Amino acid sequence: MPADRAFARQLCGGAHVVLLRWRLDVRTRYQRGLFGWLSAAILIATGAFAACRPSPARAQSSPGQDDRAQLRDRYRRPDVLVSALHIAPGAVIADVGAGAGYLTHRLAAAAGPNGRVVATDVDAASLQQIGASRPGEAPIVTRTVAPADPGLEPGRYDLILLSEVDHLLADRAAYLRALARALKPGIGRVAVSNRRVHRAALLAAAERAGLTPKAEYEGLPAHFLIEVAP
Numbered sequence: 001m002p003a004d005r006a007f008a009r010q011l012c013g014g015a016h017v018v019l020l021r022w023r024l025d026v027r028t029r030y031q032r033g034l035f036g037w038l039s040a041a042i043l044i045a046t047g048a049f050a051a052c053r054p055s056p057a058r059a060q061s062s063p064g065q066d067d068r069a070q071l072r073d074r075y076r077r078p079d080v081l082v083s084a085l086h087i088a089p090g091a092v093i094a095d096v097g098a099g100a101g102y103l104t105h106r107l108a109a110a111a112g113p114n115g116r117v118v119a120t121d122v123d124a125a126s127l128q129q130i131g132a133s134r135p136g137e138a139p140i141v142t143r144t145v146a147p148a149d150p151g152l153e154p155g156r157y158d159l160i161l162l163s164e165v166d167h168l169l170a171d172r173a174a175y176l177r178a179l180a181r182a183l184k185p186g187i188g189r190v191a192v193s194n195r196r197v198h199r200a201a202l203l204a205a206a207e208r209a210g211l212t213p214k215a216e217y218e219g220l221p222a223h224f225l226i227e228v229a230p
């Protein structure tokens, strides 16, 4: 059995054991809290492990990579996330901190051939894995940027997405202020999605940046999705 598949099976087996023990053995409040945190930690570790891996094309992936991709998709639900963004055909979108493009092609498909997606990252090697847009998708441009400068043209974007990125920024508020300058005036919005543990810090930074929460979607398994705008 390939090591990746064995790892995924071990992970699932471990999670089932933890859940069974949680249901059968937990008697005290202390134990319930401990096993609850343990289950949450396993879920987060599974998603984080999968999310930090490159995202090769499915057609060329091995069975082990397929297993990891399925685990990641179950944890992240990218289809639900992109649908919740209500992207109009022709939208101009920035995928900030796009990494290897986990969401980039999905965004490009939602924007369609008349749209445009700019995928940025500090890591040029990750961006190289995104590849060209496919038939029916918006053109995709990749752009290597400096850590404190989004590198986006002013007044140009309908939607700027930061997915699992804001916790990596040295100064979230300053970065959000810079992103706001790249939005189409009166129309554009910044959407931030990340693990729920980062939600409070994001909201505080948005307030410092003078941005107002406009919408929040709560249908993702482990992530918040908040839209802010000037």
Ligand SMILES: C[S@@+](CC[C@H](N)C(=O)[O-])C[C@H]1O[C@@H](n2cnc3c(N)ncnc32)[C@H](O)[C@@H]1O
Pocket: 051, 052, 096, 097, 098, 099, 100, 101, 102, 103, 120, 121, 122, 123, 126, 145, 146, 147, 148, 162, 163, 164, 165, 168, 169
């Ligand atoms: C956890 S990955 C998220 C990738 C993708 N957005 C996703 O949702 O799976 C975080 C990415 O943010 C990038 N990153 C970190 N700091 C950044 C910054 N200041 N500007 C742009 N990208 C950054 C990292 O290089 C990495 O590719």
